Structure formats: C-alpha cells, structure tokens
Amino acid sequence: MSSAAVDAEVATVLRTNLEAVRSRIAAACQRAGRDPAQVRLLPVSKTVNETRLRLIHAAGIRELGENKVQEAWRKSQAMADLADLRWLLIGHLQTNKVKQVVQFVSEFQALDSPRLAQALDRRLQAQGRALDVLVQVNTSAEDSKFGLAPDQVSGFVRSLSAFSSLRVRGLMTLAEFSSDAQRVRACFVRLRQLRDRLRQEAPDGIGMDELSMGMSGDFELAIEEGATTVRVGTAIFGQRPLPDQHYWPADQDTD
Numbered sequence: 001m002s003s004a005a006v007d008a009e010v011a012t013v014l015r016t017n018l019e020a021v022r023s024r025i026a027a028a029c030q031r032a033g034r035d036p037a038q039v040r041l042l043p044v045s046k047t048v049n050e051t052r053l054r055l056i057h058a059a060g061i062r063e064l065g066e067n068k069v070q071e072a073w074r075k076s077q078a079m080a081d082l083a084d085l086r087w088l089l090i091g092h093l094q095t096n097k098v099k100q101v102v103q104f105v106s107e108f109q110a111l112d113s114p115r116l117a118q119a120l121d122r123r124l125q126a127q128g129r130a131l132d133v134l135v136q137v138n139t140s141a142e143d144s145k146f147g148l149a150p151d152q153v154s155g156f157v158r159s160l161s162a163f164s165s166l167r168v169r170g171l172m173t174l175a176e177f178s179s180d181a182q183r184v185r186a187c188f189v190r191l192r193q194l195r196d197r198l199r200q201e202a203p204d205g206i207g208m209d210e211l212s213m214g215m216s217g218d219f220e221l222a223i224e225e226g227a228t229t230v231r232v233g234t235a236i237f238g239q240r241p242l243p244d245q246h247y248w249p250a251d252q253d254t255d
C-alpha cells in the first residue's frame with residue numbers, strides 16, 4: 001500500500017475512535033443529566049508519532065495532552081506550522097524544565113509544589129505571559145502517584161494567589177488503578193468534594209471550576225462524578241508500546 005493509502009486508513013481509524021469516545025461521553029452525560037458541552041475531551045498523545053498527530057489535527061482536534069516535557073517540546077517544534085494546536089502538560093514537572101515549558105505549553109495540569117509554582121511564576125513574568133494551571137491531587141493515597149495530599153490542597157491553593165501569572169482553574173487527579181469501580185469512583189468523589197469546598201473559600205482570582213479526571217478506562221465514572229475534562233489516550237490512539245509505569249515512575253524525583 002502507498003503511504004497515502006496507509007494515512008487514509010489511519011485517519012479513518014482515528015476518526016472512528018474519536019466518534020466512539022464522544023458517544024461514550026454523551027451517554028455518560030445523559031445518565032448523569034449533564035450537558036456534553038460541559039465536558040472537554042483532551043486527547044493524550046504521549047508516544048504517538050507526528051503523522052498520526054497531524055491526522056488527528058485534521059480531524060478537528062486542537063488540544064493535545066503530553067506527559068513529558070522533552071517529548072512535548074520535540075513534537076511542538078516539529079508541528080509548529082499547525083499554529084492553532086495547543087500543547088497541554090499533564091505530567092509531573094521538575095523545576096529545571098520550567099524555562100522550556102513556559103515557551104510552548106498553554107496549560108499545566110500537574111502543579112503540586114510551592115517551589116514549582118514560584119519557579120513557573122518567575123519565568124512567566126519574564127516571558128510576559130500567563131499560564132492556566134490545575135493543582136494535582138493524590139486522591140488514592142498511593143505512593144506511586146504525584147500530587148498533593150487532599151488535606152494540603154486548601155493551604156496550597158490559597159498561597160497561589162501570590163503568583164499573578166498562574167491562572168488557577170481547578171483540580172486534576174489520577175484515580176486508583178483498580179478493577180473495583182467503587183474504589184475508582186471514590187477518588188473522583190473525593191476530588192469533586194474538595195473542589196466544592198475550595199470554591200467556597202477560594203480567594204478572588206482563583207478559579208475552581210475545572211475537574212480534570214478520568215482516562216480511557218474510567219472516564220464514564222469520572223463524568224458521572226462531575227469531570228469537566230477527561231484525558232483520553234488509549235481509546236483514541238490505541239495501546240502504547242510501554243507500560244504506564246514508564247510515565248508514572250514509582251521513584252519520585254525530589255528536585
């Protein structure tokens with residue numbers, strides 16, 4: 001087959017997968033009495049190559065979530081001609097990569113330390129821009145997960161009003177990896193209840209509308225519990241070549 005024919009076939013698969021995910025989102029919204037327009041689908045493109053990302057862009061996608069800075073940077077450079085494509089960082093960030101991040105990332109969903117907030121704000125000021133951020137919360141109490149413990153979030157969010165370049169939009173979490181839907185749902189409920197509480201007490205300028213939760217295996221549950229963004233990789237792009245431990249290392253670096 002010619003490469004054009006292969007591309008056409010891949011494009012069809014991607015469009016079909018997107019449609020299937022959108023129908024599942026719509027069905028979950030219907031069950032929950034929610035408007036599907038209130039749920040943002042963020043395709044997660046880690047390990048997915050440029051050819052397929054150009055095809056998903058051609059299918060109408062304008063935002064991509066990436067887990068690692070280097071990979072996201074490389075892709076954003078290679079696809080700089082797609083001026084309306086926005087890159088979101090959804091994985092842990094070390095402070096020594098902040099300088100690079102402020103050059104191309106439009107939203108950061110894994111803010112989890114005062115030190116990182118300060119480093120980001122300083123670089124953003126220098127760059128003369130602002131950044132949408134979500135605070136990552138560890139709702140499963142698993143050591144392998146990044147994010148703040150739920151009882152630390154309130155104080156942390158209050159401290160963020162000192163950083164005028166960070167536009168705080170809400171919270172993000174990864175649920176427990178479990179086949180037990182009750183345990184997974186409990187993580188989503190925890191994040192929503194925390195968000196609702198913070199909404200009452202948040203200082204001016206701190207937004208608490210976003211709930212980024214739910215992935216390929218659990219986004220319906222997340223929508224039922226109030227997700228405003230679902231981050232979906234595998235269900236759109238297919239299986240990744242490496243296990244997820246590669247992206248969520250158990251040995252957390254303490255930079």
Ligand SMILES: *Cc1c(COP(=O)(O)O)cnc(C)c1O
Nearest residue numbers: 044067090215216231232233234
């Ligand atoms: C990879 C990843 C996802 C998407 O996972 P799938 O199971 O492939 O849908 C969502 N969120 C984060 C933070 C990820 O790293």
